[in-house]
Amino acid sequence: MPLTERRTAPTYGAILIRGLLAGLVAGLLAGVFAYSLGEPKVDAAIAIEEAAAQAEAPAAGEAGHSHDEEEALVSRDGQKGGLFLATALYGVAMGGLLATAYTVLRRRLRTADDSRAALGLAGAALAGLVLVPFVKYPPNPPAVGDPSTIDQRTIGYLAIVVIGLVAVWAGVLASRSPRSGAPEWLRLLAGLGAFLVVVVVGYVLLPNIDEVPETFPPSLLYNFRITSLGTQVTLWVSLGIAFAALLARLGGRDKPVTPAVEAESVAV
Incomplete structure (x- = not known):
């Protein structure tokens, strides 16, 4: 041995x-x-x-x-x-x-x-840190953005970063919550569900910020x-x-x- x-x-x-x-x-x-x-x-x-x-x-x-x-x-x-x-x-x-x-x-x-x-x-x-904030507050090029709203945009971005990390943490905890011996798909489903719940709540609570001019090329x-x-x-x-x-x-x-x-x- x-x-x-x-x-x-x-x-x-x-x-x-x-x-x-x-x-x-x-x-x-x-x-x-x-x-x-x-x-x-x-x-x-x-x-x-x-x-x-x-x-x-x-x-x-x-x-x-x-x-x-x-x-x-x-x-x-x-x-x-x-x-x-x-x-x-x-x-x-x-x-x-x-x-x-x-x-x-x-x-x-x-x-x-x-x-x-x-x-x-x-x-x-x-x-x-990246995907969750990107969906809510995608980056804008230099020609887009109102200088007077920079504080609001900064606070909103930092808040969604924190929410993204909390969502990952909640997903990990939920994936471990099923009883021992539970199938892997059940753990994955529980983790994904908890992650999405936190993200959706964060998206709803935080304000939308859309400062892209209509004349800017899509x-x-x-x-x-x-x-x-x-x-x-x-x-x-x-x-x-x-x-x-x-x-x-x-x-x-x-x-x-x-x-x-x-x-x-x-x-x-």
């Missing part, structure tokens, strides 16, 4: 480093996605905004002067270059949070596979939102896969001892 060799459990520092590294890789991949597919939509939206501003300006000379000052302050080339820095820093931050959540919740996850646990946490974060708005969602999906999918792969190399669980190792231990 094979023995087992107990390895020392990995420390939080080791897990955190792997989470930060996975986040950096995921952030850079998300930056590539956003730069190649998202920036053209941003340029088109900015062009619409500038055209509308020039049309409403009392004098074309004043509009041109104001535009030149804004361009000198933050150029589009500078914004595009800073995109990779922003997504990399965001990825590192999310990687740190994922590593912390993994360390805190690992023993409560009903799976012996570290990679599966990491992917499950990343998927839960994607659902709660196709550009749709493409911008899809690429924004794609950037987030790219980040979280990459983060989950990279973190799971790094955890698999880290090890730290019980490992079977081969007969050769067992015989060597007895001889010693």
